[in-house]
Amino acid sequence: MRTHNTLLRWGLLSLLAAAGSPAWGQVEINQTTALAGNVTPGDAAGFPVTLSVGGSYKLTSNLSVPNANTTAILITANSVTLDLNGFSIRGKTVCTGSPVSSCSPTGTGIGVDATGRKGIVIRNGQVFGMGKNGIVVGPYSRVEQVGAQSNGLIGIQTGDGCLVSGSTASRNRSAGVYAGLNNVVTGNIARENGKFGVFADAGSIVSGNAASVNKFNGIRTTHDSVVSGNTANLNGAGISSDAGNTVTGNTASGNGGADIIDSHGTVLGNTVRSNGSPGLLLDAFSGYGHNVANDNNGGNTNPQVSQGIELDGNVCGGDTTCS
Numbered sequence: 368m369r370t371h372n373t374l375l376r377w378g379l380l381s382l383l384a385a386a387g388s389p390a391w392g393q394v395e396i397n398q399t400t401a402l403a404g405n406v407t408p409g410d411a412a413g414f415p416v417t418l419s420v421g422g423s424y425k426l427t428s429n430l431s432v433p434n435a436n437t438t439a440i441l442i443t444a445n446s447v448t449l450d451l452n453g454f455s456i457r458g459k460t461v462c463t464g465s466p467v468s469s470c471s472p473t474g475t476g477i478g479v480d481a482t483g484r485k486g487i488v489i490r491n492g493q494v495f496g497m498g499k500n501g502i503v504v505g506p507y508s509r510v511e512q513v514g515a516q517s518n519g520l521i522g523i524q525t526g527d528g529c530l531v532s533g534s535t536a537s538r539n540r541s542a543g544v545y546a547g548l549n550n551v552v553t554g555n556i557a558r559e560n561g562k563f564g565v566f567a568d569a570g571s572i573v574s575g576n577a578a579s580v581n582k583f584n585g586i587r588t589t590h591d592s593v594v595s596g597n598t599a600n601l602n603g604a605g606i607s608s609d610a611g612n613t614v615t616g617n618t619a620s621g622n623g624g625a626d627i628i629d630s631h632g633t634v635l636g637n638t639v640r641s642n643g644s645p646g647l648l649l650d651a652f653s654g655y656g657h658n659v660a661n662d663n664n665g666g667n668t669n670p671q672v673s674q675g676i677e678l679d680g681n682v683c684g685g686d687t688t689c690s
Contacts, residue, residue, distance in 0.1 A: 397428035414439055421446035426454040435460055435474030435498025442481035451492020458496035462517040462538050466582040467561035470540040473519035474498030500524055521545045542566045563587050608632055629653045649675030656680055
């Protein structure tokens with residue numbers, strides 16, 4: 368009878384969720400319900416907690432997984448909203464170094480695994496110490512106001528057409544945020560990650576983020592993206608972008624390599640200083656204008672810009688001539 372009632376309840380919830388009406392409110396998940404199982408149909412006792420029905424869920428306690436190969440929450444349905452509700456999903460992995468140089472133990476465990484699922488929303492909590500990734504969502508999903516720290520590979524990974532906002536991704540072994548095509552990545556902090564602070568694939572908007580002390584690039588985008596209003600300090604290199612990007616209004620300083628690296632793009636209104644290479648490292652087809660580049664490449668007596676087509680109004684090493 369209990370199984371029949373549970374299936375009936377979730378069947379009704381599925382129909383009402385599809386119609387846009389949250390009949391049952393949020394379903395609560397905590398360590399006790401996770402170990403008991405039956406949170407949704409097909410959810411076995413213990414981890415992972417399987418969410419097989421679209422709807423709204425929230426944590427009411429921290430969740431702790433036993434080892435680096437265990438996933439905490441597995442989402443197998445589309446249109447799921449998971450409110451971490453200020454709580455944490457905790458694993459056993461510890462990452463060391465600044466930026467991160469190693470993590471142990473690593474494994475296959477993911478904090479919230481919604482790989483390939485559409486319309487997922489994860490918000491308001493922490494995921495740290497997972498053997499592999501902190502959070503993975505599929506296309507057209509949102510990750511908002513979460514912390515992803517000390518995970519064995521990636522902090523936050525998204526599919527195409529997603530939003531990552533107001534989150535902190537720090538001290539992960541690879542990338543803090545690894546975003547798919549046509550993402551919006553805005554207002555995040557990415558620091559001390561073992562490779563990239565933020566990586567975003569083609570057609571993305573990367574704006575208002577702060578990336579610092581990441582081993583490779585603070586921010587890395589592929590082609591046809593917009594990179595605006597970010598700060599990138601003390602990384603291996605500041606901001607790196609591929610063909611067709613617009614890089615505008617960013618501030619980069621103290622990076623080991625160039626502040627801004629661009630090919631076949633437009634670089635406008637940025638401030639770059641005190642980096643180990645030329646402030647702007649461009650190719651012959653990049654245009655640049657209204658930038659300020661000082662104290663890069665060993666001092667103002669050395670080139671502040673490499674290649675590129677000067678459009679208008681730059682300041683380089685205190686001089687209005689950059690070429």
